[in-house]
Each structure stands twice: as structure tokens, then as C-alpha cells.
Amino acid sequence: MNNSHENTALSFERILFFSDAVFAIVITLLVLELKPPHIDRADFSESALQHELLGLVPKLLGFVYSFFIVGMLWIEHHRVFRFIGHWDFGLIWRNLLFLLFVAFIPFPTALFSENYYSKTAFILYAGSFGLAALGKIFLWRYAVAKRGELITDETSDETIKQITMRSWAVPIVCVAAMGLSLVAVAFGGLTLPLIPLVANLLYKRRPDAEAEA
Amino acid sequence: MNNSHENTALSFERILFFSDAVFAIVITLLVLELKPPHIDRADFSESALQHELLGLVPKLLGFVYSFFIVGMLWIEHHRVFRFIGHWDFGLIWRNLLFLLFVAFIPFPTALFSENYYSKTAFILYAGSFGLAALGKIFLWRYAVAKRGELITDETSDETIKQITMRSWAVPIVCVAAMGLSLVAVAFGGLTLPLIPLVANLLYKRRPDAEAEA
Amino acid sequence: MNNSHENTALSFERILFFSDAVFAIVITLLVLELKPPHIDRADFSESALQHELLGLVPKLLGFVYSFFIVGMLWIEHHRVFRFIGHWDFGLIWRNLLFLLFVAFIPFPTALFSENYYSKTAFILYAGSFGLAALGKIFLWRYAVAKRGELITDETSDETIKQITMRSWAVPIVCVAAMGLSLVAVAFGGLTLPLIPLVANLLYKRRPDAEAEA
Amino acid sequence: MNNSHENTALSFERILFFSDAVFAIVITLLVLELKPPHIDRADFSESALQHELLGLVPKLLGFVYSFFIVGMLWIEHHRVFRFIGHWDFGLIWRNLLFLLFVAFIPFPTALFSENYYSKTAFILYAGSFGLAALGKIFLWRYAVAKRGELITDETSDETIKQITMRSWAVPIVCVAAMGLSLVAVAFGGLTLPLIPLVANLLYKRRPDAEAEA
Numbered sequence: 001m002n003n004s005h006e007n008t009a010l011s012f013e014r015i016l017f018f019s020d021a022v023f024a025i026v027i028t029l030l031v032l033e034l035k036p037p038h039i040d041r042a043d044f045s046e047s048a049l050q051h052e053l054l055g056l057v058p059k060l061l062g063f064v065y066s067f068f069i070v071g072m073l074w075i076e077h078h079r080v081f082r083f084i085g086h087w088d089f090g091l092i093w094r095n096l097l098f099l100l101f102v103a104f105i106p107f108p109t110a111l112f113s114e115n116y117y118s119k120t121a122f123i124l125y126a127g128s129f130g131l132a133a134l135g136k137i138f139l140w141r142y143a144v145a146k147r148g149e150l151i152t153d154e155t156s157d158e159t160i161k162q163i164t165m166r167s168w169a170v171p172i173v174c175v176a177a178m179g180l181s182l183v184a185v186a187f188g189g190l191t192l193p194l195i196p197l198v199a200n201l202l203y204k205r206r207p208d209a210e211a212e213a
Numbered sequence: 214m215n216n217s218h219e220n221t222a223l224s225f226e227r228i229l230f231f232s233d234a235v236f237a238i239v240i241t242l243l244v245l246e247l248k249p250p251h252i253d254r255a256d257f258s259e260s261a262l263q264h265e266l267l268g269l270v271p272k273l274l275g276f277v278y279s280f281f282i283v284g285m286l287w288i289e290h291h292r293v294f295r296f297i298g299h300w301d302f303g304l305i306w307r308n309l310l311f312l313l314f315v316a317f318i319p320f321p322t323a324l325f326s327e328n329y330y331s332k333t334a335f336i337l338y339a340g341s342f343g344l345a346a347l348g349k350i351f352l353w354r355y356a357v358a359k360r361g362e363l364i365t366d367e368t369s370d371e372t373i374k375q376i377t378m379r380s381w382a383v384p385i386v387c388v389a390a391m392g393l394s395l396v397a398v399a400f401g402g403l404t405l406p407l408i409p410l411v412a413n414l415l416y417k418r419r420p421d422a423e424a425e426a
Numbered sequence: 427m428n429n430s431h432e433n434t435a436l437s438f439e440r441i442l443f444f445s446d447a448v449f450a451i452v453i454t455l456l457v458l459e460l461k462p463p464h465i466d467r468a469d470f471s472e473s474a475l476q477h478e479l480l481g482l483v484p485k486l487l488g489f490v491y492s493f494f495i496v497g498m499l500w501i502e503h504h505r506v507f508r509f510i511g512h513w514d515f516g517l518i519w520r521n522l523l524f525l526l527f528v529a530f531i532p533f534p535t536a537l538f539s540e541n542y543y544s545k546t547a548f549i550l551y552a553g554s555f556g557l558a559a560l561g562k563i564f565l566w567r568y569a570v571a572k573r574g575e576l577i578t579d580e581t582s583d584e585t586i587k588q589i590t591m592r593s594w595a596v597p598i599v600c601v602a603a604m605g606l607s608l609v610a611v612a613f614g615g616l617t618l619p620l621i622p623l624v625a626n627l628l629y630k631r632r633p634d635a636e637a638e639a
Numbered sequence: 640m641n642n643s644h645e646n647t648a649l650s651f652e653r654i655l656f657f658s659d660a661v662f663a664i665v666i667t668l669l670v671l672e673l674k675p676p677h678i679d680r681a682d683f684s685e686s687a688l689q690h691e692l693l694g695l696v697p698k699l700l701g702f703v704y705s706f707f708i709v710g711m712l713w714i715e716h717h718r719v720f721r722f723i724g725h726w727d728f729g730l731i732w733r734n735l736l737f738l739l740f741v742a743f744i745p746f747p748t749a750l751f752s753e754n755y756y757s758k759t760a761f762i763l764y765a766g767s768f769g770l771a772a773l774g775k776i777f778l779w780r781y782a783v784a785k786r787g788e789l790i791t792d793e794t795s796d797e798t799i800k801q802i803t804m805r806s807w808a809v810p811i812v813c814v815a816a817m818g819l820s821l822v823a824v825a826f827g828g829l830t831l832p833l834i835p836l837v838a839n840l841l842y843k844r845r846p847d848a849e850a851e852a
Binding site: 027032044063067071 | 221223227228230234235238242302305309312313317319320323327328332337
Binding site: 438439442443446447449450451453454455456457458460462463464465467470472475476479489490493494497500501504507508 | 650653657665728735738745746749750754756758759763
């Protein structure tokens with residue numbers, strides 16, 4: 001029962017698979033906020049059920065929203081770790097801090113979906129996405145500062161600059177959404193889908209660099 | 214603490230393991246819909262508990278049904294990614310869209326299991342499976358369109374055609390089940406297990422091609 | 427973004443990691459049955475809380491029991507797949523059936539832990555473990571029947587016989603426990619920990635074969 | 640569909656990925672203790688919601704606390720398995736016992752967060768972390784006793800001694816916290832963050848050994 005696999009590679013993989021599992025659980029738990037209505041067979045009518053289901057539409061939108069933002073955070077984690085090829089305990093702790101913010105997301109999602117007319121709830125909601133994104137920036141800056149040790153040799157200056165610049169899209173849009181929500185919650189909500197646009201404004205991939213990140 | 218593993222392979226694996234984790238969570242959460250009855254020791258009788266358990270049989274059937282349909286979607290994902298050997302961000306986003314539909318499944322399952330006499334609930338139930346299957350078709354068509362880049366070289370035209378054809382079994386059966394459920398919910402329910410049969414009608418594996426897909 | 431990893435190996439790994447994730451979720455969800463008591467600060471006394479916690483001891487025992495039996499099923503799955511080195515769709519479907527029984531376990535566990543004085547609940551509890559073990563036997567027999575294709579070449583007749591024989595320990599003990607529980611539930615409960623003993627009675631590892639299974 | 644991957648390496652990886660999945664689920668379930676307040680639109684005021692949210696601060700602190708302690712246990716598991724390169728069934732069973740203690744953690748966390756003024760609850764909370772840490776020591780001692788078989792050849796005496804010494808930090812701090820909580824729960828709570836400090840007191844990494852563990 002000996003293990004031919006090199007343990008060092010396995011140690012690195014475990015960090016990623018542990019993170020992937022946390023992301024997968026968070027993204028799948030989001031649906032549990034959607035509590036299905038129940039109408040007893042005696043009182044049942046299709047239109048009564050349809051009416052109850054329509055009342056769930058704001059929660060459904062919240063589910064789709066949060067799913068894609070958590071998905072985007074996973075993609076950012078995936079992107080960053082394509083260029084990180086080595087690890088140390090400083091990286092593990094920063095990754096754990098990032099995962100703390102990710103694991104927290106179901107709470108503000110549920111809070112906002114229960115109180116979708118509340119500015120406080122929206123600010124906590126957008127704020128927690130912004131915080132998670134800052135956690136990723138903190139992790140990435142650490143890796144860049146120890147570039148010779150943690151980042152794979154083939155990684156170009158261009159790639160590092162691109163990831164660093166684009167990283168700011170989520171925090172910037174989240175702060176803007178938090179500000180706009182003070183006028184009306186809906187304005188805040190309409191701002192969040194602008195993240196990919198802002199990422200491109202911050203750093204447009206040149207066509208020939210597209211394959212890289 | 215250097216990582217001998219090639220990061221590119223790891224980036225590909227993470228997409229699959231993240232997807233597997235989402236599937237595993239969805240398929241395991243289904244059982245949580247089965248809430249066990251409790252009878253206080255003072256009032257307890259075996260026959261009272263047995264009576265309550267019998268009332269759970271429709272929910273139990275719903276659990277088994279959904280388990281196998283989610284399992285089938287996992288098998289389809291597994292099948293498709295045997296021939297996809299490379300990735301790009303277009304593929305990741307389409308995979309995320311597919312996972313959104315998969316992660317949504319616990320909601321219509323719970324809804325239908327709470328209101329198993331409702332046409333609305335059944336239509337949402339069958340519809341969400343159909344939607345997930347369409348998500349997989351969308352992903353696969355993207356990979357096929359970029360065949361030179363995303364699909365492994367050894368993949369034959371025959372295999373691609375077979376996967377494409379058989380992919381339509383779930384959406385076709387789901388639409389048929391939704392239609393039949395308008396007559397009676399039970400008719401819809403009895404239609405769903407026909408999926409493997411319809412897949413074979415759409416494209417029968419030739420005996421010598423069996424090893425491939 | 428090409429993937430140097432051979433896709434065939436990855437397809438095999440996914441079956442195992444998907445199964446591992448289902449096992450891990452089932453084994454971790456068991457604790458959710460232990461609902462913590464809450465006493466308001468105004469009425470709080472340490473002895474009142476301690477009294478409520480003592481009432482949870484039967485549920486705690488149920489948690490430990492189920493944890494180890496699910497853990498044992500995972501070990502059996504792990505053992506069997508050390509000798510299965512190839513896969514086909516027949517194996518995937520049998521593995522899915524096995525996972526259905528495993529994913530079902532939180533329900534009888536919760537049922538028995540809510541009604542720990544009920545013979546019906548105990549019979550369902552022990553029965554579902556027995557069923558899961560039968561699912562594993564069904565999977566293993568399939569692999570053995572296709573030995574040339576699915577089982578790694580180095581696997582000896584001795585190893586195959588040993589796994590086959592020892593596999594029957596869980597179903598045999600579960601049926602015995604179900605029978606004894608008709609006299610008193612406690613008798614059934616005391617029977618379950620005999621599984622490792624019965625496994626050794628069915629097939630004792632010879633000292634020189636210990637390294638193999 | 641043959642599997643080029645060597646099954647022995649895969650058997651080892653499964654033990655780690657199963658453990659990682661259990662850790663990931665436990666660490667992500669912690670947030671479910673934070674139940675979001677809901678205020679009907681009719682009665683809604685931002686200040687009422689903010690007031691309710693402030694009442695959740697003790698639970699939020701509990702979430703952050705438990706997240707980092709579970710994270711620390713994962714890091715310890717990760718650290719130990721960098722030097723364990725082979726497995727046997729004795730190791731699997733000890734790993735399962737360790738995971739039992741880890742999977743139990745959501746219960747005392749919820750209990751303490753529901754009754755944050757209770758000494759009983761705090762003692763169970765700190766005690767369960769201590770127990771999990773003892774489980775890890777039990778696992779590691781087994782591996783060290785079978786050093787020639789289970790531990791990779793390159794592992795130095797220095798590394799083994801360091802891991803063994805530092806392992807005692809969590810149990811020592813937990814026992815101290817349990818004792819101090821008898822004076823006041825807050826004293827116990829303030830003791831737990833001393834774990835890294837105590838680990839360094841028990842065995843300070845020499846600068847040149849830093850790369851190793």
C-alpha cells in the first residue's frame with residue numbers, strides 16, 4: 001500500500017480541492033433559501049399554488065444573482081491558481097481568510113432575499129461580495145510579492161498586471177452598488193451585473209493575450 | 214513546497230471536481246425532503262408510526278426518481294468530458310450555467326414532493342430536468358463548434374454524432390411528460406423513466422462502438 | 427489551456443471522487459440531527475441545560491453508530507475500488523444504485539434517533555445498512571464477472587474470494603439485528619457492533635496476506 | 640475505458656479527498672447557524688433590522704472563531720499527511736475517528752452560539768476542539784510508531800519531533816480555556832486565540848527549518 005504519487009504535488013492539490021469543495025457547497029446551499037410552498041390536497045387549486053410561486057420570484061432572482069457572483073469568485077480563484085504553482089503557510093492562511101468570506105455569503109444572501117426591500121440588507125449583501133473579492137486581492141498580492149517562490153516561472157509580467165488590475169472590478173462595482181442602493185435598492189441591484197464590463201474597462205485583454213488569462 | 218504537478222492539468226481537473234461536488238451535494242440533499250415522523254414515547258404505537266411512514270411513500274418515490282435523473286445528468290456530464298480535453302472561459306461559463314440548473318433541482322423536487330397532486334408542480338419538476346439537459350447540450354455544442362481546440366484528437370465523428378443525438382432524449386421526454394401531465398400528473402410521472410429507451414431510439418450504439426461511449 | 431492529463435484516468439477518478447463526496451456529505455449531515463437546546467438568558471441555569479443535554483444522549487449514540495457504519499461502507503467502497511481498475515457503464519449504474527442506498531441513510535438514522543424505542547424504526551435503520559451492503563455486493567459481483575475487463579491484472583483469486591466472503595458480514599449482522607430487535611430494540615442495537623467480528627469469522631486474513639486487503 | 644492511473648496512488652488520494660470533503664462541509668455548515676432576521680414589509684424599518692442584526696453579533700463571532708479553529712485542524716491534517724506517504728487500515732480507522740470529532744463540531748458550535756452565556760456550553764465547545772486535536776495526535780503517533788512503513792523516507796527526526804510537540808498546543812489551550820471559563824465564559828473565549836503562540840512556545844521553528852513544516 002505504498003503511494004507512488006509525490007506528496008508535494010498532493011499537498012498543493014489538497015489546497016485547491018478543499019477550496020473547490022467550499023465553493024461547491026456554498027453555491028449549492030443557496031437554493032435551500034427557496035422554501036417550496038405547500039397547499040393541502042383539500043384546499044388545493046393550481047392557481048393558488050401558481051400565486052404562491054409568483055411570490056417567490058424575488059428570492060429566485062436572488063438565487064440566480066448569488067449563484068453567478070459566487071461562480072465568478074470561483075473563476076477568479078481558479079484563474080489566480082493557474083499561475084500560483086507553489087505554496088507556503090502564508091498562502092494557506094490567506095486562502096482560508098478568503099474562504100471565510102466565501103462561506104459567509106449564504107447569510108447575507110438569505111438576509112437580502114428575506115428582506116429584499118431593505119437598504120441595510122442590500123449593503124451587507126453587496127459588501128460581503130466586495131469583501132470576498134478583497135480577500136482574493138490580498139491572497140494574490142502576497143503571491144506576487146513572493147513571485148520567485150510562489151508563482152510559476154512562465155508567468156509573464158503582462159499576466160500578473162492583468163490579473164491585478166481586473167481584480168478590482170468586483171470591489172469597485174460593489175462599493176458603487178452600495179452607494180446607489182442608498183437612493184433605491186433596485187439601483188444597487190442593477191449595478192452588480194456590470195462587473196464583467198468594469199473588468200474589461202480596467203484591463204482589456206489584447207486579442208493575442210487571450211489564450212493566457 | 215514546490216509543486217511538480219503541471220498546473221494546466223490541475224486547472225482542467227478543478228472544473229470537473231467542482232462540478233462533481235455540486236452534483237454530489239444536490240443528489241445527497243434530496244433525502245433531506247424526507248422528514249422523519251416523530252411520535253412521543255407516551256402515545257407511541259408501532260402501527261401509528263407505520264401509518265405515518267406509509268404516508269411518506271410518494272415523497273420516497275420522488276427521492277428515488279430525482280436521484281436517478283440527477284445521476285443520469287452526472288453520467289451525461291461525465292460522458293461529455295471524456296471527449297473534452299481542453300478548456301477556455303467560454304466552456305467554464307457554459308458549465309456554470311449547466312450547474313445553475315442542476316443546483317436548482319432540489320427546489321422543484323421539494324415542490325413536487327410537497328404537492329404531488331399538482332400539475333403546476335410536475336411541470337416545473339420535469340421542466341427543470343429538461344432545462345438542465347438543454348444546458349448540457351449548449352455546453353456540448355460549444356465544444357463541438359471549437360472541436361479543434363477543445364475536443365481530444367482521438368474523438369471520432371461517430372462519437373460526436375452519437376452524443377449529440379442521444380442528448381435530446383431528456384428534453385424530448387420531459388416535454389412529452391409535461392404535456393401528458395396536463396391530462397393527469399401520473400401519466401407525466403410514468404413517462405420520465407422512458408429516457409434510456411428514447412436515447413436508444415435516437416441513436417442506437419452499434420455493438421462494435423459500445424466501448425466508446 | 428490544453429490538458430496534458432490523460433482523460434481516461436480522469437474519467438475513472440471522477441467516479442471515485444463523486445462517490446467520496448456523497449459519502450462525505452452523508453457522514454457529515456448526520457450531526458444535523460443533534461439539535462442544540464436553547465434556554466433564554468432570563469431563565470437560564472447550568473443544571474437546566476445539562477438536563478436537556480442528557481436527554482440528547484440517545485441521539486448522540488445514534489450519531490456515533492451511524493458515523494461508523496457509514497465509515498465502514500466507505501472503507502468497503504475504497505477496498506473494492508483498489509482492485510477495480512477499469513470501468514464501464516454497467517459499473518457506473520451499479521455504483522449509482524449503491525450511492526442511492528448510502529444517500530438514503532440519513533433518513534432512517536433520523537427516524538430511529540427520533541423514535542429510538544420503536545422496532546419499526548430500528549428495522550428500517552438496520553435494513554437500510556444491510557441494503558447498502560447488498561448494493562456493494564451487487565457492484566462487486568458485476569466486476570468479478572467481468573474480471574478480465576474491470577479488475578486489475580495483479581488481483582489474486584485469494585483477494586477476490588476474501589472480499590466476496592467478508593462482504594456478507596454487514597447483511598448477515600443486519601438481518602440478525604433486525605430479528606433480535608423484535609424481542610427488544612436494545613438487543614438489535616447491541617448486535618450491530620459485531621460486524622468486524624463476523625467479517626473475520628467469514629474469512630480470516632492469513633498473516634502473510636495482510637498487506638493485500 | 641482502461642485506467643492508466645496507478646490504483647495505489649488513487650487509494651491514498653481518496654483518503655485525503657474524503658477527509659478534505661468532510662472538513663469543507665463542516666466549515667461551510669457553520670454559517671447555517673446564523674439565521675437571518677425577517678421583518679415584514681408592512682412593519683419594516685431599517686433601524687429595526689439593524690437592531691436585530693446587532694443581536695446576531697455573538698453568533699457571528701462564534702462563526703469566525705469556529706471557522707478558524709476548524710481551518711487550523713485542516714491545516715494540521717494537511718501538515719501531517721505531507722509526511723505520511725503510505726497507508727494501512729489502522730491509519731484509515733484512526734483517520735475516521737479523527738473525522739468523527741471534526742464532524743461533531745457543528746453541534747457544540749451551535750450549542751454555544753445559542754447559549755453563549757453558559758459555562759456548560761463553552762466547556763463542550765472547547766472540549767470538542769481539544770478532542771479533535773487529540774484524535775490527530777493519536778493518528779500521528781500511530782504513523783510515527785510505524786515510521787518505516789507509513790512515513791516518507793525523507794522525513795527528518797527534527798520534523799517528526801516538531802509536529803509531535805506542536806500538536807499539543809490545541810489540547811493544552813483548550814484545557815486551560817475550559818478551566819478559565821469556570822471563572823467567566825469570556826476568559827475562556829479569550830484564551831482560545833492563544834493557540835498559535837503556545838504552538839511556538841512548545842517548539843519554535845528554527846529559521847533554516849522553516850521550509851519543512
